[in-house]
């Protein structure tokens with residue numbers, strides 16, 4: 504089986520990136536993180552990259568005179584590292600059409616709730632768990648989905664749920680959700696590494712044989 508060359512895009516501390524890396528080192532996920540890209544110069548994920556000798560780049564559209572220049576630099580970076588598949592792990596920036604066209608059905612995102620609930624612009628990190636608790640939802644969970652032009656909208660590859668307890672705070676719920684993310688995200692990536700995913704009209708079909 505060949506190894507899937509990944510780019511991880513992240514804006515924050517990168518604990519999901521670390522969990523994916525762990526699954527690779529434990530030989531559960533047949534992939535390689537070839538490059539880490541962040542839109543935040545001080546993101547913890549960049550330190551993680553340095554500690555693990557993974558090439559890393561801070562690339563923000565704000566530092567380029569045009570979108571064309573930004574994509575030129577981004578594509579050069581991805582091509583240079585022979586990236587086949589992009590994993591968003593807490594990347595707080597909308598993915599633009601040029602990147603989606605370059606990697607059709609090859610960009611995966613993780614969202615810390617059960618989409619289509621509690622998603623969309625401004626719904627990220629702790630805001631999601633606050634909204635879930637405020638609404639009084641009895642279950643929450645995670646959604647791993649392909650990325651399209653709309654926020655939190657692409658075809659769903661995998662979902663896992665857990666119960667929200669009456670005593671939960673956004674922090675306690677967030678902790679359990681993150682553990683679920685660490686246990687699950689690599690499994691969804693592995694499906695693509697094994698070439699077991701077919702997409703037909705928004706429906707993701709997993710080949711089980």
Ligand code: GAR
Nearest residue numbers: 515516517518519593613615627628
């Ligand atoms: C993760 O919980 C992920 O689900 C969330 O950001 C966190 C990143 O944490 N993503 C979103 O909310 C996207 N809408 P990490 O930097 O520790 O991996």
